[in-house]
Amino acid sequence: MLTTLTDPTLLRSQNFIDQQWCDSRARLEVTNPATGAVIADVPDSDADDARRAADAAATAFPAWSRRTARDRAQIIKRWHALILANEQDLARIISAEQGKPMHESLGEVRYGGSYVEWFAEEATRICGDVVAEAVPGRKMLVLKEPVGVVAAITPWNFPLAMIARKIAPALAAGCTVVAKPAEDTPLTALALVRLAEQAGLPHGVLNIVTASRTNTPAVVDAWLADARVRKITFTGSTPVGKHLARESAGTLKKLSLELGGNAPFIVFDDADLDAAVDGLMAAKFRNGGQTCVCPNRVYVQAGVHDAFVSKLAARVGALHVGPATEPAAQIGPMINARAVDKIDRHVRDAVDQGARVVVGGERVRTGDGPHYYAPTVLVGATPAMALAHEETFGPVAPVFRFTHEDEVIRDANDTPFGLAAYFYSNDVRRIWRVAQALETGIVGINEGALASEAAPFGGVKESGYGREGSRHGLDDYMHTKYLCQGQLH
Helix, strand or coil: CHHHCCCHHHCCCCEEECCEEECCCCEEEEECCCCCCEEEEEECCCHHHHHHHHHHHHHHHHHHHHCCHHHHHHHHHHHHHHHHHCHHHHHHHHHHHHCCCHHHHHHHHHHHHHHHHHHHHHHCCCCCEEECCCCCCCEEEEEEEECCEEEEECCCCCCCHHHHHHHHHHHHHCCEEEEECCCCCHHHHHHHHHHHHHHCCCCCCEEECCCCCCCHHHHHHHHHHCCCEEEEEEECCHHHHHHHHHHHHHHCCEEEEECCCCEEEEECCCCCHHHHHHHHHHHHHHHHHCCCCCEEEEEEEHHHHHHHHHHHHHHHHCCCECCCCCCCCCECCCCCHHHHHHHHHHHHHHHHCCCEEEECCCEEEECCEEEEECCEEEECCCCCCHHHCCCCCCCEEEEEEECCHHHHHHHHHCCCEECEEEEECCCHHHHHHHHHHCCCCEEEECCCCCCCCCCCECCEECCEECCECHHHHHHCCEEEEEEEECCCC
16 A cells, blocks of 8 residues: 555655654564555664654744744644645555554544644634732733643554644644654654645654654653653553653653543433444444444443344444455454454453353454454453453444443443443433433543544543643643733832
8 A cells, every 4th residue: 555655755764853854773663464564664763862852842942832823823734734635645554554444544634634723723712811900000911831842652543643633732832742653553653744844844843753662661761751841642551651640750741641441332221222323333343443432341221232232233243354455344454463362352251251242253364464353242241251341442342231220320430441431312311310420531422423623532530631632632732821910000
């Protein structure tokens, strides 16, 4: 797929530091998860590379932060226009290194681009406050100012959208950025930065380094120890998020952490079953189930359990598994062998404890590669199973039967995580009761597609804190300054 790029210069194989494309001492191979073939190599950066990136960002910050909001917005808008103009190439890069079908990759480009456009527009709406006069002759003002240098650390499952929705608000607020994409999917991030370069970002405003799983701690630790880096924004696992929070304490950095999830999907007896199945298909099987807001536990009330499972199994069994090069593909490869092993372990554990496979439940070899798992529906799931407590991160829908509303609320909340939850009901009183009772940062009510650039995205409990998207997402890259001027009378 990478040999058919309209603009081959988007395929970058170097770090971008202080407006220069530069190498590191070691190299990191990037593979296609559909085949396991090496498709490129990029720098395997170290602490020195990370420090050089931070130096560039710190030097660039004063001038960038002093630019007018309109000036910053115009550059970000040019970046957005270039993203849309190159959407086919960007989608090919995503599919080649991450594996998702092309139609999903195109959707990701447009979704990620929507954050860039949104924050370009929000840049000109940054406003403070004039506080009502409390003492004669005194004026009190509240200003919003950029926090400083931001370090963005992003995952592999949405290699364009995740980094776009971190970089765009940082730039809009007047911050400068150092970024490190996931080792599995660095090519998409490098292509995105190439377009930002073309849009006219000044020297040092945006810097990116790539690194292997082995070298990533050295890169990130260099930023954690650097007092000039004033904010960390991270999407990934809860254990890593906790590490970042601990290590940021030494310099009291601001943090945005979008961490693990264990989303419940609840179907009540009064739900529209066809709509509920549609919603679950959209929420669960997008990107092969490799999303942080995927339903991990499907709770169906006893009165509609069998009918719902029958409808769901028919839909899931019809999904086409294959590589992104197949136009009909709906479920692509998992990211690597570790991911497939975890999915299979969860299914085997569930079956050993009494669950029944309705459809799927096995590894699939297709598209010249082994990293596939059949879309799966399990019934008879219980809280004792591993899949009830760990994110499966794959195309497996375990169905739990429940009887009473209070029972399912208790089970849905019985997790340290609190990112997203979904439920289907046509009882307006129940809708308000359940929406308020669920302990998550995001709730889908009769809706399976939640994310929007205009809405705040983030969790509670061990799913993290901070928000991405919306005006709240811009606030996370700014601090508040209070000015008090006296003797005006």
